[in-house]
Amino acid sequence: MKRIGLLGCGAMGTQIALAIDSGKIPATLTHIFDASKEKSSILLEKLSNKPEIVENSHLLSSNPIDIVVEAASQDAVRDVSLSVLQNKKDLMIMSVGALLDESIYDILSDACKDFKKTIYLPSGAIAGLDGIKAIKNELDSLSITTTKHPRSLKGAKFFENSQINLDEINSPTVIFEGIAKDAVSQFPANINVAALLSLSGIGSEETSVKIVADPNTDKNTHHIVARGKFGKMTFTIENFPDENNPKTSRLAILSAIETLRKYCSDDIQIGT
Numbered sequence: 373m374k375r376i377g378l379l380g381c382g383a384m385g386t387q388i389a390l391a392i393d394s395g396k397i398p399a400t401l402t403h404i405f406d407a408s409k410e411k412s413s414i415l416l417e418k419l420s421n422k423p424e425i426v427e428n429s430h431l432l433s434s435n436p437i438d439i440v441v442e443a444a445s446q447d448a449v450r451d452v453s454l455s456v457l458q459n460k461k462d463l464m465i466m467s468v469g470a471l472l473d474e475s476i477y478d479i480l481s482d483a484c485k486d487f488k489k490t491i492y493l494p495s496g497a498i499a500g501l502d503g504i505k506a507i508k509n510e511l512d513s514l515s516i517t518t519t520k521h522p523r524s525l526k527g528a529k530f531f532e533n534s535q536i537n538l539d540e541i542n543s544p545t546v547i548f549e550g551i552a553k554d555a556v557s558q559f560p561a562n563i564n565v566a567a568l569l570s571l572s573g574i575g576s577e578e579t580s581v582k583i584v585a586d587p588n589t590d591k592n593t594h595h596i597v598a599r600g601k602f603g604k605m606t607f608t609i610e611n612f613p614d615e616n617n618p619k620t621s622r623l624a625i626l627s628a629i630e631t632l633r634k635y636c637s638d639d640i641q642i643g644t
């Protein structure tokens with residue numbers, strides 16, 4: 373059985389932990405950490421097989437585990453990723469936006485090779501990355517339009533320097549239009565999907581992103597268009613937000629669980 377350390381005990385971390393506890397993921401959750409002690413304690417209460425709560429995030433990978441699962445924040449990724457690999461542990465990252473900083477991406481990519489360890493980036497709240505990866509060398513353009521209820525965009529850095537008042541929006545309104553690199557730095561908790569898409573395809577400076585606030589929607593919708601020599605692909609994913617965190621889609625959580633299940637199982641692997 374693989375041994376798992378969990379970093380982040382919020383909406384996503386809790387569902388991942390419950391999937392391990394119920395046996396859906398064939399593994400043992402041995403250690404957990406959250407910057408909020410309360411969050412770790414609340415999670416512990418929900419589990420029948422109790423992991424140890426460690427005192428800081430670096431202690432996760434100094435214990436005998438196979439993989440650290442990050443479901444916390446971009447800051448957490450910047451803080452622990454390298455030491456996880458140096459401690460010869462695999463890593464699964466959900467706060468993928470952190471990797472659009474090219475120096476971080478390059479350092480981690482080199483560390484994977486040096487320490488012979490793997491970083492897993494689940495497809496998260498979108499689908500179709502298998503296709504995008506396959507045709508990445510034949511892409512002419514790649515774009516994503518993300519539509520969310522204004523409450524799902526609240527708290528983003530973008531609004532610190534914007535005149536837009538999300539509470540006053542009463543019809544679908546384009547909030548942001550630009551490249552993935554800028555979208556991810558302005559909306560770090562909302563637009564990991566743009567980071568994933570650009571990493572799978574033609575990079576964060578060539579991937580176009582539009583963010584729409586729609587007060588009439590109850591879904592997080594992503595519409596992806598890829599064009600090139602291969603032809604054209606379009607994907608529309610209409611996600612229900614998680615009930616505990618409207619910024620996070622249910623699919624993102626299920627995608628994390630499936631990636632981890634695959635990592636922990638000896639099985640037939642389906643798809644690219």
Ligand SMILES: NC(=O)c1ccc[n+]([C@@H]2O[C@H](COP(=O)([O-])OP(=O)(O)OC[C@H]3O[C@@H](n4cnc5c(N)ncnc54)[C@H](O)[C@@H]3O)[C@@H](O)[C@H]2O)c1
Pocket residue numbers: 379380381382383384385405406407408411429443444445446447448451466467468494495496497498560561562564565616617619620621624
């Ligand atoms: N890849 C995707 O498609 C995708 C989709 C949804 C969410 N996400 C990302 O996954 C992460 C988790 O999402 P969530 O819905 O569970 O969020 P959440 O806010 O419900 O939970 C995050 C938890 O991490 C903890 N945390 C934050 N920074 C930390 C740090 N530096 N060290 C330790 N603990 C820390 C918080 O206290 C909180 O309990 C977020 O960064 C989110 O942006 C990715």
